[in-house]
Structure formats: structure tokens, C-alpha cells
Amino acid sequence: MLMTTQTQPIQLYYFPTPNGHKISIMLEELGVPYSVHPVHIGKGDQFHPDFLTISPNNKIPAILDPEGPDGKSISVFESGAILKYLAEKFDKFYPTDPRARVKVDEWLFWQMGGFGPMLGQNHHFAVYAPEKIPYAIDRYRNETHRLYGVLNRQLEGRDYIAGEYSIADMATLSWSLGWERQGIDLAEFPNIAAWQDRLKARPAVARGLAVPLPEDEKMDLATDKDAQNVLFNQRAR
Structure with missing residues (x-):
């Protein structure tokens, strides 16, 4: 799936957590165009049906690549899978040996x-x-x-x-x-x-570590009890 150019931006569904930063760093290292879609995990954005079609585990990060295999769009969830997908697509940061x-x-x-x-x-x-x-x-x-x-x-x-x-x-x-x-x-x-x-x-x-969010998307999890309830008390829906 080696590809050296990307004409359409990769869509990054993101919140500035350690897992989110993995993918923002990778995209910055690759130097490919990408757009950030904030997913406010403290407000429950991750449970929106549209997001679940991309990330069925209702977790960030996830990506939507409009130029996936065979030129067809593909979504990828789980940070490790995303890293491997991007590394293999662009043949960078993942050895061939x-x-x-x-x-x-x-x-x-x-x-x-x-x-x-x-x-x-x-x-x-x-x-x-x-x-x-x-x-x-x-x-x-x-x-x-x-x-x-x-x-x-x-x-x-x-x-x-x-x-x-x-x-x-x-x-x-x-x-x-x-x-x-x-x-x-x-x-x-x-x-x-x-x-x-x-x-x-x-x-x-x-x-990659400094990818910003709009001011109203920020969260202090240590003090935001509503956000804690969203993140820590979920069961199967």
C-alpha cells in the first residue's frame, strides 16, 4: 500500500490525551495534510452515532483516510493500528527488514x-x-x-x-x-x-504534542465531575 503523496487531508478524530498525541505526532512527522476533528470525551462526543461508525469502541483517536487502499476511503480506530496503517502506507518509521x-x-x-x-x-x-x-x-x-x-x-x-x-x-x-x-x-x-x-x-x-483545541473544548478532568461521570461510569449501551 506504499504511497508517497497525499492530496486530500486525513481526518483525525482527536482529543489531547496520550493516545491522541501518538497520531498527531505521526501525522506531523509524515508531513501529510490532515484536519483535526475535536471529540470532547468529557461531554460524550465519543458516543455519537456518526463517530461510532468510525470508532466502534467509542474511543479516540481514529482517522478517516479519503485515499485509502485502492483509492477508496477507509477509517481506522485504535492508536496502534493507526500508527501501523500510516507507517505502511507512507513507508516511514517502520522498517522493511x-x-x-x-x-x-x-x-x-x-x-x-x-x-x-x-x-x-x-x-x-x-x-x-x-x-x-x-x-x-x-x-x-x-x-x-x-x-x-x-x-x-x-x-x-x-x-x-x-x-x-x-x-x-x-x-x-x-x-x-x-x-x-x-x-x-x-x-x-x-x-x-x-x-x-x-x-x-x-x-x-x-x-504533535501542541495540537490545539478550541477554548470551549478544553477539560480539566481532575475537577470536572460531569466529565468523570461520562468517562468512568459507562456500561454497554
Whole structure:
């Protein structure tokens, strides 16, 4: 599906969360045209029927590419799937060598299956949960610390997670930037600190992390109880 040009903007359905930032960074790195559609997850925009046709799991990010395979439009949800789709389409940030590609896949799925979900539970129980449960806080803070140790060891002697700069780095960076709220002392993990600085120095990464929203779309989840109710108390509809 290699394609080197994009004439129509890719539609990005976005909110400035760590998962949202993965895709804004990737699109900025690719230098392709894209348009941002804010999905205010604290107001329940993610449950709108039109959005569910694109992202049936009612989560951001998602994309709609009008120039998909065979020239036909395609929607993609789940941040890891979006990263792989874009990397394969434009043949960037995802190696062609089979062994190198396996390495990127390992660390991409490590982030998707562990480094994101465990850090998210850390945030929930330590910051947002109305009842502070010591066991839950310790459980996820300890697992967060373990995962930082895994990443720090992987970065020993490497500039990037899987060797060359790749979608594995893009997937992991934005989650790691919340280290203070996660109860992490970054001084314990100098390889991660150096890697963060290396990535943040990339102009496209800086732009991707700064994709703005209209003022009325912003949210302070720590204090917005209505938004917390929307995000944390959903059941099957």
C-alpha cells in the first residue's frame, strides 16, 4: 500500500490525551495534510452515532483516510493500528527488514498492552478515584515503576526503543511524559529522560504534542465531575 503523496487531508478524530498525541505526532512527522476533528470525551462526543461508525469502541483517536487502499476511503480506530496503517502506507518509521519490523512490533504492542493501560490505571486510582484505595494505588504504581525499568533497560546504549526512530517511540513518548503524576522519579531512569529530551527536540514531535483545541473544548478532568461521570461510569449501551 506504499504511497508517497497525499492530496486530500486525513481526518483525525482527536482529543489531547496520550493516545491522541501518538497520531498527531505521526501525522506531523509524515508531513501529510490532515484536519483535526475535536471529540470532547468529557461531554460524550465519543458516543455519537456518526463517530461510532468510525470508532466502534467509542474511543479516540481514529482517522478517516479519503485515499485509502485502492483509492477508496477507509477509517481506522485504535492508536496502534493507526500508527501501523500510516507507517505502511507512507513507508516511514517502520522498517522493511523482517527482523527489525518484529522488534518494532514487540515494543508497539508492549506499549499498547502494558505501558498505556497500566499507567492509565495508575492515574485513575491515584488521581481520579473518589475513594483512595491503598492496595489499588500501590498495585498500579508498582507496575508503572516496573515498566519504566523495562523501558530504561531497553534504552541502554540506544537512541530509540527499537534501534531506529519508529512508531514504537511515538506510541510510548506521550504516556511517559506523565511521569510526575504517575509517582515516578525520572532521575531513577536516566535513559528514559535522555530519550524524552531527544524526541521532544524533534520539531514534528513538538508540533504533535501542541495540537490545539478550541477554548470551549478544553477539560480539566481532575475537577470536572460531569466529565468523570461520562468517562468512568459507562456500561454497554
